[in-house]
Amino acid sequence: MYNGPPLVGNLGGGPARCGCLACVNFDLTLGKNIPLGSEKRVLNLQMQACNSFNHTEVNAIGTSIQYSPSTGAITSGSSIGIPTGTVPNRQLAISAHLQF
Secondary structure (H helix, E strand, O other): OOOOOOOOOOOOOOOOOOOOOOOOOOOEEEEEEEEOOOOOOEEEEEEEEEOOOOOOOEEEEOOOOOEOOOOOOEOOHHHOOOEEEEOOOOEEEEEEEEEO
8 A cells, every 4th residue: 555645647756546445344143043942932132243343444535636726736635545434333233033
C-alpha cells in the first residue's frame, strides 16, 4: 500500500488507485437445538455475529479536488485518497425459538 501524498493523474508524478478497497467481511452463525422431552418440542438457540473479527473496513475514500480560482492551486490535496468512512463495528444478534 502506498504511504505518502496522494497520487492523482499527473499531480503526484505517478498512477493512482481511485476507488474503494475490497471489503472482506466474516459473518458467523452458531446454533443449538435442545430437545424438550420429545421430538416435536425443541428449543432452538442461535447467535449471529456480523463483522466477527471486528476489523476496519473502509467504504469511502476522499476523491474530490478543489481548486483556488485566484492561484490555480489545489486546496484539498491532503484529503485525496484518504479513507473518509467505515462500515459498522461488530454486531451481535441472539435469538431463541420454541417449536412445539
